[in-house]
Amino acid sequence: MKMTGNTHHGLPTLPGPRGLPVLGNLHQLDFPRLHQQLEGWASEFGPIYRIRIGPRTRVVISDCDTISTMLRERPDTYRRPRLTEAVMEEMGFNGVFSRDGDAWQRQRRVVTQALNPAHLARFYPAMRVTTERLLGRWCDNREPIDLCRDLMRYTVDVTAHLAFGIDVNTLQTDGPVVQQHLDKVFPMLFRRVVAPFPYWRWIRTRADRDLDAALAEIHRIVADMTRACRTRMRREPSLFEQPSNFLEAIIAAQSAEQVEFSDDEIYANVITLLLAGEDTTANTLAWAITFLVAHPALQARIRDEVDAVLGTASVAPDLAAIRQLEFVEAFALETMRFKPVAPIIALEPKEDVELLGYRLPMGTPIIALTRPNAVSEDHFDAAASFDPSRWLAHEKPPAALHNPRAHIPFGAGPRFCPGRGLAMLEIKAVLAMLCRNFDVAMAGNAPQVGERLSFTMQPENLSVTLTPRAPCAI
Ligand code: HEM
Numbered sequence: 351m352k353m354t355g356n357t358h359h360g361l362p363t364l365p366g367p368r369g370l371p372v373l374g375n376l377h378q379l380d381f382p383r384l385h386q387q388l389e390g391w392a393s394e395f396g397p398i399y400r401i402r403i404g405p406r407t408r409v410v411i412s413d414c415d416t417i418s419t420m421l422r423e424r425p426d427t428y429r430r431p432r433l434t435e436a437v438m439e440e441m442g443f444n445g446v447f448s449r450d451g452d453a454w455q456r457q458r459r460v461v462t463q464a465l466n467p468a469h470l471a472r473f474y475p476a477m478r479v480t481t482e483r484l485l486g487r488w489c490d491n492r493e494p495i496d497l498c499r500d501l502m503r504y505t506v507d508v509t510a511h512l513a514f515g516i517d518v519n520t521l522q523t524d525g526p527v528v529q530q531h532l533d534k535v536f537p538m539l540f541r542r543v544v545a546p547f548p549y550w551r552w553i554r555t556r557a558d559r560d561l562d563a564a565l566a567e568i569h570r571i572v573a574d575m576t577r578a579c580r581t582r583m584r585r586e587p588s589l590f591e592q593p594s595n596f597l598e599a600i601i602a603a604q605s606a607e608q609v610e611f612s613d614d615e616i617y618a619n620v621i622t623l624l625l626a627g628e629d630t631t632a633n634t635l636a637w638a639i640t641f642l643v644a645h646p647a648l649q650a651r652i653r654d655e656v657d658a659v660l661g662t663a664s665v666a667p668d669l670a671a672i673r674q675l676e677f678v679e680a681f682a683l684e685t686m687r688f689k690p691v692a693p694i695i696a697l698e699p700k701e702d703v704e705l706l707g708y709r710l711p712m713g714t715p716i717i718a719l720t721r722p723n724a725v726s727e728d729h730f731d732a733a734a735s736f737d738p739s740r741w742l743a744h745e746k747p748p749a750a751l752h753n754p755r756a757h758i759p760f761g762a763g764p765r766f767c768p769g770r771g772l773a774m775l776e777i778k779a780v781l782a783m784l785c786r787n788f789d790v791a792m793a794g795n796a797p798q799v800g801e802r803l804s805f806t807m808q809p810e811n812l813s814v815t816l817t818p819r820a821p822c823a824i
Contacts, residue, residue: 359708364400374402382802385693398706404546408715414723414756422763431698437542445618462768464596473512474669480507481665481779483521489822494793494813501632502529509627513596534564536805572620629806630691631773636809637689643792653785665783675778680741682777686759687724691806720758729756788816
């Protein structure tokens with residue numbers, strides 16, 4: 351991947367859609383569908399091509415091995431784009447997602463520890479309570495329900511409780527909740543990282559002003575959380591030695607001599623975790639529900655598994671039960687093969703590199719597409735069919751083509767998603783609760799569900815009805 355000195359073609363010789371002078375391909379791009387356009391051009395122009403957004407050229411890569419190598423050659427040869435870091439810095443949350451170098455390494459250690467399996471195991475009883483609250487909300491709800499909104503409340507409640515030790519309980523709150531502010535952040539982040547120039551530094555649109563207000567409010571909420579945590583730790587100094595969550599761990603590290611975290615870094619990572627854990631998991635769940643609705647036979651199979659494992663309980667009682675839900679897990683993996691909520695991973699080489707016969711100078715913005723390989727016959731047999739059993743060792747035909755490296759919904763390599771374990775736990779807990787208690791169907795007259803990209807890929811026009819299988823008992 352590094353330069354060898356052989357003859358290679360440069361950036362201008364890359365194929366790609368024809369653009370206009372100055373604008374490049376800007377006029378052709380429909381940003382909420384950007385991922386689909388890039389996937390379409392990959393079929394036309396091949397595994398490496400370029401697009402231009404105003405003055406910025408980006409290289410789009412869909413080759414499986416090249417993506418895998420780039421992701422694994424972090425942090426030495428590749429990093430997240432400096433542009434992403436600059437935009438997040440301006441928004442005030444340049445944390446573990448966007449940082450590079452020593453700062454990333456320090457932050458990554460604390461974040462990974464806080465999300466490790468031992469912590470998740472201790473946390474499960476609290477998560478069960480949150481799952482029961484979601485059940486309660488759906489039992490009480492008028493139909494059709496606002497599924498995405500409820501799932502976001504669930505994921506924020508879970509993340510805040512696990513990572514910061516705070517039961518925000520937005521699921522049982524009617525008034526304004528923190529999500530209303532968080533919801534403003536990803537769309538604006540996306541808008542700014544794809545913008546042809548940093549217009550917001552000169553002109554502040556209504557959306558930019560709304561973002562400022564949302565960020566100010568989030569800052570206030572996080573400052574309150576941090577203050578409450580510091581007070582708790584002063585009362586219980588043993589928490590400095592044995593922190594029980596991420597916020598305590600980073601505050602303890604701030605006061606330890608060998609590791610330094612500034613207040614800004616603490617804030618940046620609290621909001622990073624809230625954002626990284628919210629839309630991703632909630633949208634993956636929402637996508638899984640679209641497949642439940644589209645495949646009644648698979649919904650019935652999940653229900654059989656869940657009924658057998660949960661018995662009379664309406665929510666998975668413990669981790670042992672969650673572990674037995676192997677078909678539910680396979681269903682989630684298959685969902686992500688078709689609907690990766692991160693269909694794009696942006697990268698940048700830290701030195702000149704050669705990729706697929708082209709020479710890319712240091713700093714060239716690269717977009718890696720995560721879906722084309724996951725749905726390709728080159729990597730999976732019967733790639734176009736939604737078949738969760740391909741993920742079950744005892745059901746998959748032994749000779750079946752099945753390349754896990756082509757399925758990277760959580761990324762890969764040293765910057766692989768540290769929240770994968772938590773996300774899978776939430777997804778399994780919610781799908782089990784849903785199928786144990788309800789029949790799920792598309793709401794009458796619901797339009798076709800579409801894909802909309804605003805940093806993560808979410809379902810558009812999703813409207814379902816939940817019919818209780820028995821009188822709700824919660
Ligand atoms: C289904 C749910 C989720 C999906 C599909 C997902 C996907 C991803 C992807 C694709 C990346 C980039 C990986 C890479 O560059 O190789 C990432 C990074 C990250 N995710 Fe997740 N994620 C999910 C849930 C979560 C949760 C629940 C949390 C924590 C509460 C979380 C925290 C993070 C963090 C902190 C990073 C940055 C890691 C780094 O740069 O070192 N994610 N995630």
